[in-house]
Amino acid sequence: xxxxxxxxxxxxxxxxxxxxxxxxxxxxxxxxxxxxxxxxxxxxxxxxxxxxxxxxxxxxxxxxxxxxxxxxxxxxxxxxxxxxxxxxxxxxxxxxxxxxxxxxxxxxxxxxxxxxxxxxxxxxxxxxxxxxxxxxxxxxxxxxxxxxxxxxxxxxxxxxxxxxxxxxxxxxxxxxxxxxxxxxxxxxxxxxxxxxxxxxxxxxxxxxxxxxxxxxxxxxxxxxxxxxxxxxxxxxxxxxxxxxxxxxxxxxxxxxxxxxxxxxxxxxxxxxxxxxxxxxxxxxxxxxxxxxxxxxxxxxxxxxxxxxxxxxxxxxxxxxxxxxxxxxxxxxxxxxxxxxxxxxxxxxxxxxxxxxxxxxxxxxxxxxxxxxxxxxxxxxxxxxxxxxxxxxxxxxxxxxxxxxxxxxxxxxxxxxxxxxxxxxxxxxxxxxxxxxxxxxxxxxxxxxxxxxxxxxxxxxxxxxxxxxxxxxxxxxxxxxxxxxxxxxxxxxxxxxxxxxxxxxxxxxxxxxxxxxxxxxxxxxxxxxxxxx
Amino acid sequence: xxxxxxxxxxxxxxxxxxxxxxxxxxxxxxxxxxxxxxxxxxxxxxxxxxxxxxxxxxxxxxxxxxxxxxxxxxxxxxxxxxxxxxxxxxxxxxxxxxxxxxxxxxxxxxxxxxxxxxxxxxxxxxxxxxxxxxxxxxxxxxxxxxxxxx
Ligand code: SF4
Numbered sequence: 018x019x020x021x022x023x024x025x026x027x028x029x030x031x032x033x034x035x036x037x038x039x040x041x042x043x044x045x046x047x048x049x050x051x052x053x054x055x056x057x058x059x060x061x062x063x064x065x066x067x068x069x070x071x072x073x074x075x076x077x078x079x080x081x082x083x084x085x086x087x088x089x090x091x092x093x094x095x096x097x098x099x100x101x102x103x104x105x106x107x108x109x110x111x112x113x114x115x116x117x118x119x120x121x122x123x124x125x126x127x128x129x130x131x132x133x134x135x136x137x138x139x140x141x142x143x144x145x146x147x148x149x150x151x152x153x154x155x156x157x158x159x160x161x162x163x164x165x166x167x168x169x170x171x172x173x174x175x176x177x178x179x180x181x182x183x184x185x186x187x188x189x190x191x192x193x194x195x196x197x198x199x200x201x202x203x204x205x206x207x208x209x210x211x212x213x214x215x216x217x218x219x220x221x222x223x224x225x226x227x228x229x230x231x232x233x234x235x236x237x238x239x240x241x242x243x244x245x246x247x248x249x250x251x252x253x254x255x256x257x258x259x260x261x262x263x264x265x266x267x268x269x270x271x272x273x274x275x276x277x278x279x280x281x282x283x284x285x286x287x288x289x290x291x292x293x294x295x296x297x298x299x300x301x302x303x304x305x306x307x308x309x310x311x312x313x314x315x316x317x318x319x320x321x322x323x324x325x326x327x328x329x330x331x332x333x334x335x336x337x338x339x340x341x342x343x344x345x346x347x348x349x350x351x352x353x354x355x356x357x358x359x360x361x362x363x364x365x366x367x368x369x370x371x372x373x374x375x376x377x378x379x380x381x382x383x384x385x386x387x388x389x390x391x392x393x394x395x396x397x398x399x400x401x402x403x404x405x406x407x408x409x410x411x412x413x414x415x416x417x418x419x420x421x422x423x424x425x426x427x428x429x430x431x432x433x434x435x436x437x438x439x440x441x442x443x444x445x446x447x448x449x450x451x452x453x454x455x456x457x458x459x460x461x462x463x464x465x466x467x468x469x470x471x472x473x474x475x476x477x478x479x480x481x482x483x484x485x486x487x488x489x490x491x492x493x494x495x496x497x498x499x500x501x502x503x504x505x506x507x508x509x510x511x512x513x514x515x516x517x518x519x520x521x522x523x524x525x526x527x528x529x530x531x532x533x534x535x536x537x538x539x540x541x542x543x544x545x546x547x548x549x
Numbered sequence: 550x551x552x553x554x555x556x557x558x559x560x561x562x563x564x565x566x567x568x569x570x571x572x573x574x575x576x577x578x579x580x581x582x583x584x585x586x587x588x589x590x591x592x593x594x595x596x597x598x599x600x601x602x603x604x605x606x607x608x609x610x611x612x613x614x615x616x617x618x619x620x621x622x623x624x625x626x627x628x629x630x631x632x633x634x635x636x637x638x639x640x641x642x643x644x645x646x647x648x649x650x651x652x653x654x655x656x657x658x659x660x661x662x663x664x665x666x667x668x669x670x671x672x673x674x675x676x677x678x679x680x681x682x683x684x685x686x687x688x689x690x691x692x693x694x695x696x697x698x699x
Contacts, residue, residue, distance in 0.1 A: 043608035044578045196670035202695040205677035207668035231686035240691030246665040256655035261669035283651030300648040303624035307574035312673025316579025327569035327584040332625025337676030347649035350687040361675040383601045
């Protein structure tokens, strides 16, 4: 996030797109409620009439996968109504002229045609966003889990750049991260394109710096993404180390994922349970869980916070850093003789300019948000206040594209997937927490009541849902949260593996899976009498 | 403890309950909380009123979903797959040897780009740093990613 959570309460206008915030980030939603109580306006864009939509001053029920069209239409109106922040654009950005010319063709009527949102509501949204002093954008996986995920995010950046809503209190572009330490994983360099501290691997100075630090030649080429690596399993990738991730269940196109892992010559999984993925491994290494280990998490607002061991791990379970280091040492690799997480963290801080101002012991109370470029620097709660990290903010010319698969006669219904408040990803954790399982004992397919009747389904009855990749059986729940022609299911449950159906395409840049949109066909499930 | 316990902490201490300040392990909001433990088991969670991101708020997951930590299904020993095709409990020493040999074989046969690492967005940054260093400083490849790509 460009801005801290505490800024949420200070915004004049919050534009939430593709974020089921009340369910996925409930505590963040409480800050938003404070802003609303103070008189801030709320715009919600989401295909489903989620709880947040009920709180909104303006709700935009757009068709799944049509976000770019909506955002282009809004940019058109902002430009047409003279709501562009000319001074900000001149001083801080590049590419603005081409962008303003590009959006002239995308009238709200054009956007209404694609998104299904009335043109007048698109105009109102644009005028509210464009005229607020501090307008903030919030988004989550609803935006990034699309084939055009990068386009969606850049379209949001364009809106913020044209209105000068970056680097201001209560403004910014704020992705809400799903998992607790996704930000920290990137910070630490667990991404194919950058060393720790987001130092790109394809910049020669970085390569030289890390060759000196690690004492060996390194590649200047980016690594494969996880999606490519799974595709290459058994082709060019033969051995894999997977830490604490139930890859099989949480990936789209699950049949493919299982096949990929089985094609490896060697699979080592570090985890706390014998997950579906771990069950395929050649070696399973038992790790410590949350509350059993010391270290740091970085949250969505770039705040580095200390996590602490409160209980003894069971049996011979070990911290992940220890396991990886022990394995490295077995392979004869130098530089892994760590005695404590403190030594690992201090090395991370030493090699990362964004962490340079801290070390172990300085983030005990979560005082710092990176970048912290030197000792004595107070940290950076709000990004882009004076200048962008890479100089000027860049406008990008984006066009709308249809999702990888669109509905047709054979698969006439949009399936969209997501998660629910009480379940967490593939349920390896919450599925074993007694108090939580109680709330959602089994997965359901949310269908608009009119569709339930029209498709011959029964509320509470079983349905068969098919896509081009497979079919599953799932219970039907009639609800007006789903618009007509769109059904919703979450991907938390292995018993109802929704991900067998999804996975029709990937964003060409980040290779994020298209988990959110998939054409399906829904029919009543026919009980076939088995052999007596 | 260097600081004086406050009045409300004294009854907890008398009941043999310890408090450990930490951060919720479920989502990117990163709520601060206190883990309450007794006899080396978690017995409850309290929101941290001075938590920089949550100011005393917690959601249902952060508040209640911690039973899994003490669940009987937790892995307590390394496992290796033997000739019968099944996973069997073993020592750390053997497990690390088998794990290392498999990587060595892949590199010997197919080169250093034949190996891949997937780090976790749930484990601490220390685990992630070690994972990427394993792939880069160990094997000399940038074949490392984490689970953020769905
Ligand atoms: S308590 Fe809830 S909102 Fe806070 S970090 Fe945990 S899961 Fe996220």
